[in-house]
Amino acid sequence: MSASVEAPVLIIGAGPVGVTLANLLGTYGVRTLVVERSTAVFDFPRAVGLDDEALRTFQATGLAEEMLRDMIQNVPMRMYTARKQCFAEILPSTREFGWFRRNLFSQPLGEKTLRRGLARFDHVQLRLGLELVGLVQDEAGVTATLRDEAGAEQQVRAAYAVACDGGRSTVREMLGLSYEGRTHPAKWVVIECDQDPLDAPYTALHCEPERPYVCLRLPYGLRRWEFMLFPGEDGEQMLAPDKVRELLGRHVADPAALNVIRARVYTHNSRVAGSFVAGRVCLAGDAAHITPPWIGQGLNAGLRDAFNLGWKLAWVLQGRLRPELLASYHDERHAHAKAMIDLADTFGAVLSQRNPLLAWARDRFFMAIRNIPKVRDYVLQMKFKPMPRFAKGIVRNTGVAGRDALVGRMFIQPNVEQERGLSQKLDDVVGARFALLSWRCDALAGAPAALHAQLARLGCDHYVAVRSRSKGNEAGSPMPGQLSGTVIEDLENTLHFWFHGKDVDWVLIRPDRFIAAVGRRADAAAELGSFCEAVLAPADTAQPQAAAHQSLVQAEALAA
Structure with missing residues (x-):
């Protein structure tokens, strides 16, 4: 056995979740090693949907x-x-997080882009062809x-180690962690062809009891079909060319003319690990949870x-965050x-109904309610999607109901202007760190030097004050006092309505863009100080602040 290699x-697992995590750690300045058993990206029909949170x-x-x-x-x-009538369309107009909510991609292409991104970081290494055969941990x-x-x-x-090694996770099995849930009895055959033969630029869920199926357009002229298989149908036999043509025969004029480039049989699973954190090992992606593809949220x-x-791994390793707070990853995500x-x-049970009578009743119900404005808006804007929100974890609750309802939610991302004529997304202004955002004020005016030092240790030495959009070359809305940070303008009035609607003056945003704390100007010093006291690692365990800050700044510049 060769000598031990060390990495923080x-x-x-170098799938999209593992490599995205490695790119984030690279941005945060953390030396990282990624290992993967396979030597190439799998060229299988896999995830196709990315939402606004993923793009953020x-x-x-x-x-x-x-x-x-x-x-x-x-x-x-x-x-x-079942009669091919459209009873619902989902097309969210919101871009509250800075991106469209429904986007389609080809996972193999996306994985290659993410892997190329690792080449930007000298401190991140990807090693292929390595299989995990043993894992032990101790206190260190x-x-x-x-x-x-x-x-x-x-x-x-x-x-620390992170298992991103899929639904059959070797790490999860070595740790003896449960993977609770069920495997669905029906299998699905997924077929992709090139030179898309259909003029249908949307994803279609066809709820036909005869054989439920999904049909969607992908980038570069690809078309995908997903067909439910029935009991007694052998998955491998259904991949034979004649069976594939038979499946496609009801949906295209000449199935024999299609160039099928990928076909594979999948089983749907609904499972979640009992814990996402076990000592110094964390589970992420399918190793932690796996879901049927009905709402396109598996990879997301x-x-x-x-x-x-x-960011939690990075902040712990840099001596900013209390190590025990790594457990908040489970609390916030599980x-x-x-x-x-x-x-x-629920979607799968409703849309893949094979009983003709129940399917008829379902169709009548949805056709009856589709034109009710509130129902239509609820579906069209994807308001049924549970938005992440955590009441415990790395957040500051004050007991004020209106404010506590804001923490643990992802903050909006509007376009703002820092320099005249230059529109930027908010995240690109604040950077990959904590950020204190104040509305038409300096929330830290008169704050003690000790608080500034605490915020700097937290990685929040970038204060941003927002003012209303000015007209022409006139000065924007007044900003009282001498400001201690960047001033940006609210180009679209989005921040104006957010702050006024929530009745707060400032918000502390975490590196993952979730709200850590909010408040009024008068309580800023006290609330921010309390948050820092609760989450900061003891000062004697932290690496020198200047060095930690420099590594983050350099990594941010490299990522940009």
Whole structure:
């Protein structure tokens, strides 16, 4: 066995969740090793949908625009009755987080973009062809034993390990963690062809009892079908060319003319691990939870994991955050992951109904309510989607109901202006760190130097004051006093309505863009001080603040 290799973070699995996490850690300046058993990206029909939260995650890594190059944005989803009548269309107009809510991509292409992104970081390494064969942990770290394709073994010592190794996670099994839920009895065959033969630029869920199926357009002229298989139909036999043509025969004029480039059989699962954190090992993506694809949230849920976990690992390793607060990753992600699985199960049960009588009743119900304005808006804007919100974790609750309802939610991302004529998304202004955002004031005016020092240790030395949009070359809305940070203008009045509607003057935003604390100007020093006291690691355990800050600034510049 070769000598031990050391890395602060070891990521096991280089799928989209693992590599996104590695890009985030690279942005945060954390030395990271990613290992993957396979030597190439799987060229299978896999995830196709990315939501606005996912794109905001990629934005934090500096890769959003590159990912968009291989993506179709703002794609509607339609649901059809057994008689092929459209009873619902989902096309959210909101861009509250800065991006469209429904976007389609090809996972193999996306994974390649994410892997190329790792090349920007000298402190992040991707090693392929390595299989995990052993994992032990102690109070100081984790020791992983890896085996290469030639059978040679080596050990890696890490402060923390993250399992991103899929639904059949080797790490989860080694840790003895439960994976609770069920495997659905029906299998599905997924078929992709090129040179899209249909003029249907949307995702369609066809709720036909005869054989429920999904049909959608993908980038670069690809078309995907997903067909339910019935009891007695052998999955492998259904992939034979004649069976594939038979499945497609009812939907295209000449199935024999199609160039099928991918076909695979999948089983739907609804499962969630009992815990996402076990000592110094965390689970993310399918290793932590797996969901049927009905609402397109499988990969998106994993990317939420990466965004939530990445900054916490970095802040703990940099001596900013109390190590025990890493457990908040489970507290903040487990319940929401389960809620998304439950919603997908409900969608699947309703839309894949095979009983003709029940399907008829379902169709009549949905056709009857589709023109009720509130119902139509509820579906069209995807308001049925459970939005992440955590009442406990790395947040500051004050006992004031209106304010506490704001913490633990993702903050909006409007376009703002820092320099005249230059419109930017808010996250690009505040950077990959904590940010204190104040509305038409300096929330830290008169604050003691000790609080400024605490915020700097937290990674919040970038204060942003927002003022209303000015007219022409006139000065914007007044900003009293001498400001201690950046001044930006609210281009679209979005921040104006948010702050006035919530009756607060300032908001502390975490690196994953969730609200950590809010308040009025008069209580800013006290509330921010209390938050810092609760989450900051003891000063004697932190690395020198200047060095920690410099690593983050350098990594941000590199990502940009």
